[in-house]
Each structure stands twice: as structure tokens, then as C-alpha cells.
Amino acid sequence: NAGVTQTPKFRVLKTGQSMTLLCAQDMNHEYMYWYRQDPGMGLRLIHYSVGEGTTAKGEVPDGYNVSRLKKQNFLLGLESAAPSQTSVYFCASSLLAGRDNEQFFGPGTRLTVL
Amino acid sequence: LAKTTQPISMDSYEGQEVNITCSHNNIATNDYITWYQQFPSQGPRFIIQGYKTKVTNEVASLFIPADRKSSTLSLPRVSLSDTAVYYCLSTSGSARQLTFGSGTQLTVLP
Numbered sequence A: 001n002a003g004v005t006q007t008p009k010f011r012v013l014k015t016g017q018s019m020t021l022l023c024a025q026d027m028n029h030e031y032m033y034w035y036r037q038d039p040g041m042g043l044r045l046i047h048y049s050v051g052e053g054t055t056a057k058g059e060v061p062d063g064y065n066v067s068r069l070k071k072q073n074f075l076l077g078l079e080s081a082a083p084s085q086t087s088v089y090f091c092a093s094s095l096l097a098g099r100d101n102e103q104f105f106g107p108g109t110r111l112t113v114l
Numbered sequence B: 001l002a003k004t005t006q007p008i009s010m011d012s013y014e015g016q017e018v019n020i021t022c023s024h025n026n027i028a029t030n031d032y033i034t035w036y037q038q039f040p041s042q043g044p045r046f047i048i049q050g051y052k053t054k055v056t057n058e059v060a061s062l063f064i065p066a067d068r069k070s071s072t073l074s075l076p077r078v079s080l081s082d083t084a085v086y087y088c089l090s091t092s093g094s095a096r097q098l099t100f101g102s103g104t105q106l107t108v109l110p
Helices: none
Strands: A004-007 A010-013 A019-025 A031-037 A043-049 A065-067 A073-078 A087-094 A109-113 B009-013 B018-023 B032-038 B045-050 B053-056 B061-064 B070-075 B084-091 B104-109
Touching: A004 A087, A019 A031, A019 A087, A019 A109, A031 A073, A043 A065, A043 A073, A073 A087, B009 B018, B018 B084, B018 B104, B032 B061, B045 B053, B045 B061, B045 B070, B070 B084
Parallel strands: A010 A109, B009 B104
Antiparallel strands: A004 A019, A019 A073, A031 A043, A031 A087, A065 A073, A087 A109, B018 B070, B032 B045, B032 B084, B053 B061, B061 B070, B084 B104
16 A cells, blocks of 8 residues: 655745645545645644545635545645745545544655745 | 643653653543654654553553643653654544644654
């Protein structure tokens, strides 16, 4: 099993450009999450999904959109990138939330917005 | 949101036992305490989870007192490879309330 994979690993954008980050998991997990991590900081939840076709806002959703058309995939979109969105983005999945909610994380996508 | 507070950093020497304490004064009845480990340039990795008293697995122990206002992650006989950031989370059934905080940077010295 590959676990959680993220595409791409690195990306450089210019202000105003758009892009989509792809997260895929092969563990048949219901829950999927997108986080961002800024230097020296913890992870902040952007959006999450509790199942195929559902999405919800996390702590810092502004400037991002997400879609979960297939259970195994969770896409994070930036419609008009800003320098403040320079960060490392992590995707995670879990079978449940709360008890026994071990999250499995991907390797991250390092995004720089110039 | 239940907020957790941890020391910013800790140093230890190889072979020692390390205890990292997390404060969660406003923990809700349904919240579990979960610890993650993160190495540079990698995503966090689950270590252990508990509700109360003591939980032990192959890598760590988690102690949660009766009032549940704090918890202690115990790493026995640390090695250099245990140098990482450790995050304490209080997690309920709501995915919306996941907050990692800044974590504790553990540095293991030779």
C-alpha cells in the first residue's frame, strides 16, 4: 500500500496564478484533511472531508477550495495564489474521527508564491 | 476549541527517559489525547492516544491523570533518531476541532 500520496512535491507560482494539489489514499478511509504548516509553526487545518462528496471548512479556509469527488482523492485548489499562501501543505486521512482517529499523513507539498 | 500547551523545546541525552507534558485545561468530556511525532520535511506520524490513566505501546507511554487537565508522553531510552517535534492534540468526534499547536522540539544529544 502506498498510504497517502501527494502531487506535486514542489511548486513555484506567481501571484495570481492558480493550481490544484492532489491527495490520494489507498486505505479506504472516510476522512481526509488538508493542512498547511508555516516555518516553526504547527499544522493548521484548511478544509476536511468526512466522506465522498462532502467537504467542510477548517481553521484557515480562506483562499482555498476543495473537492472530494472520489473517496480516495481529495483536491485542494488555489484560485488566485498570494505570497501569504507560501507554505508546506500536508494531506492526511483517517478511518474515523475522535477515538481511534489515527491520521496518516502524506509527504507534503512545498509551495512558494512569488 | 480545546487548547493544548506544551514546552517549546527540550534537550535530552541518549539512553535517558524523556517526559513531555501537555496542558489541556479545557478538555471536553469526549476528547481523547493524541500525540504525533514529526521529523523535518515529513508529515506527522501517530505515536499514541489515550483517554485516561495509562496507555502503553511499543514506542511510548501516555499518562493521563484523573482530572485529565494534563497528559505526559514518556519516551523510554531515547536515541538520536528520536530528535523531532512532538505534538499533543485533544481530539473529539469533530474533525473541525483538530488543532496541532506549535509542538515541542525534542533534541537528543550524544
